[in-house]
Amino acid sequence: MKTQDLFSLKGRIALITGGSRGIGRMIAEGFIAQGAKVYISARKADACDQTAKELSKDGGTCISIPMNVSTVAGAKVAGAAHLDELTAGLNLGAFMLFSSISATWGSGLQPAYAAANAYLDALAEQRRSRGLPATSVAWGPWGGGGMSTGDAAAQLERLGLRLMDPDLAVAALELIVEHDEGPVTIADVDWARFAPAFTVRRASPLIAGLAEVRQALSQTSVVPEAQAALGQRLAGLSPAEQGRVLLELVRTEAAAVLGHRSPDGVSASHAFKELGFDSLTAIELRNRLNTATGLRLPATMIFDYPTITDLANYLRTQLIPASQTAPPPAPAPRPAGAGEPVAIVAMSCRFPGGVSSPEDLWDLLAAGTDAIGDSCRHRARHQDRRVFTMICRRYASGEEEATSSRGHAR
Numbered sequence: 001m002k003t004q005d006l007f008s009l010k011g012r013i014a015l016i017t018g019g020s021r022g023i024g025r026m027i028a029e030g031f032i033a034q035g036a037k038v039y040i041s042a043r044k045a046d047a048c049d050q051t052a053k054e055l056s057k058d059g060g061t062c063i064s065i066p067m068n069v070s071t072v073a074g075a076k077v078a079g080a081a082h083l084d085e086l087t088a089g090l091n092l093g094a095f096m097l098f099s100s101i102s103a104t105w106g107s108g109l110q111p112a113y114a115a116a117n118a119y120l121d122a123l124a125e126q127r128r129s130r131g132l133p134a135t136s137v138a139w140g141p142w143g144g145g146g147m148s149t150g151d152a153a154a155q156l157e158r159l160g161l162r163l164m165d166p167d168l169a170v171a172a173l174e175l176i177v178e179h180d181e182g183p184v185t186i187a188d189v190d191w192a193r194f195a196p197a198f199t200v201r202r203a204s205p206l207i208a209g210l211a212e213v214r215q216a217l218s219q220t221s222v223v224p225e226a227q228a229a230l231g232q233r234l235a236g237l238s239p240a241e242q243g244r245v246l247l248e249l250v251r252t253e254a255a256a257v258l259g260h261r262s263p264d265g266v267s268a269s270h271a272f273k274e275l276g277f278d279s280l281t282a283i284e285l286r287n288r289l290n291t292a293t294g295l296r297l298p299a300t301m302i303f304d305y306p307t308i309t310d311l312a313n314y315l316r317t318q319l320i321p322a323s324q325t326a327p328p329p330a331p332a333p334r335p336a337g338a339g340e341p342v343a344i345v346a347m348s349c350r351f352p353g354g355v356s357s358p359e360d361l362w363d364l365l366a367a368g369t370d371a372i373g374d375s376c377r378h379r380a381r382h383q384d385r386r387v388f389t390m391i392c393r394r395y396a397s398g399e400e401e402a403t404s405s406r407g408h409a410r
Contacts, residue, residue: 076119094135094177096177097123099117102114124136136182138184141187144166160193161189197279230292230293230294234319253288258277268307269309272307272308282302289315353369
């Protein structure tokens with residue numbers, strides 16, 4: 001790799017902590033080329049030994065330093081804090097911290113890693129406020145080895161984070177140091193891929209002002225011919241068949257996004273999250289269904305309609321005219337015949353006129369008895385406090401009720 005002059009390092013000592021491969025190795029080569037004596041500290045002894053062999057002929061040394069830290073956050077935070085403290089009285093030419101884009105916009109399922117890198121950015125700002133040299137760069141993924149290789153590199157590419165050319169990254173670092181920049185983020189981002197997935201749940205003020213982001217979020221591929229063709233196909237089917245066709249469509253596209261060979265293993269009743277969907281695969285499914293249906297579906301569709309069944313039902317309402325999706329009108333009530341029996345399934349009520357059973361109520365109704373009486377002056381307690389008044393009864397024996405009110409059933 002061709003290195004560039006970062007700053008004057010001839011005859012000076014450089015300590016690189018936390019990584020013996022990838023970026024750490026590349027930076028070490030650059031420092032050695034400028035005449036510095038380089039020491040690298042790393043936790044993995046085997047990797048460190050290999051790096052030491054490769055760099056020893058050029059003046060580099062790698063020392064394996066065990067760290068009693070169980071988390072990534074602890075390693076980054078404690079290491080940076082200790083170096084800040086131990087170098088307080090030294091005339092440093094530079095104090096460089098390699099942070100990560102996870103500190104800039106977060107990192108799914110890696111909150112500790114993001115927080116640790118954010119600490120590096122904050123430490124750089126704090127050192128600069130004390131008049132001390134400090135540069136913190138939140139890097140995107142580098143090419144050339146290290147953490148961004150194999151499946152990890154492929155996943156980053158799918159997210160829209162392209163691997164940076166190491167020569168360009170080192171050149172950018174040179175400019176940052178030369179101009180004494182504060183915390184800076186450097187990444188090669190494909191905004192057309194990154195922005196839709198990053199904003200799938202909510203808008204992001206952090207990137208909303210970028211022209212590339214606005215363009216990416218305004219573009220949604222739609223094929224009107226697909227909508228017309230699918231709509232015509234569904235129009236000749238019954239509602240049940242329409243539902244089955246759309247359910248199979250969503251299952252098939254979901255299976256393709258998840259990498260399944262067939263939709264058989266994709267449950268229509270399980271939530272998309274349970275099936276393994278995240279913000280990136282949600283966008284992929286949205287785009288595939290846009291192409292298949294000709295609709296302009298929202299990026300939040302798997303959150304608004306959390307199962308395949310829910311989403312298929314929503315697609316039906318968008319593809320079939322409302323007149324065809326509305327439920328059929330209820331049949332008109334048929335008058336009962338004169339001799340048709342009436343069944344009372346259950347009842348619970350309190351009535352005046354001495355009614356104490358369904359039979360009594362039926363007799364009262366059949367006889368057309370007027371059971372309205374005088375209102376009581378005292379209101380009895382009732383379990384349902386919304387009942388404010390009761391109609392007093394007069395027992396068949398003529399005995400008066402306990403209250404002074406004498407209600408009469410006429």
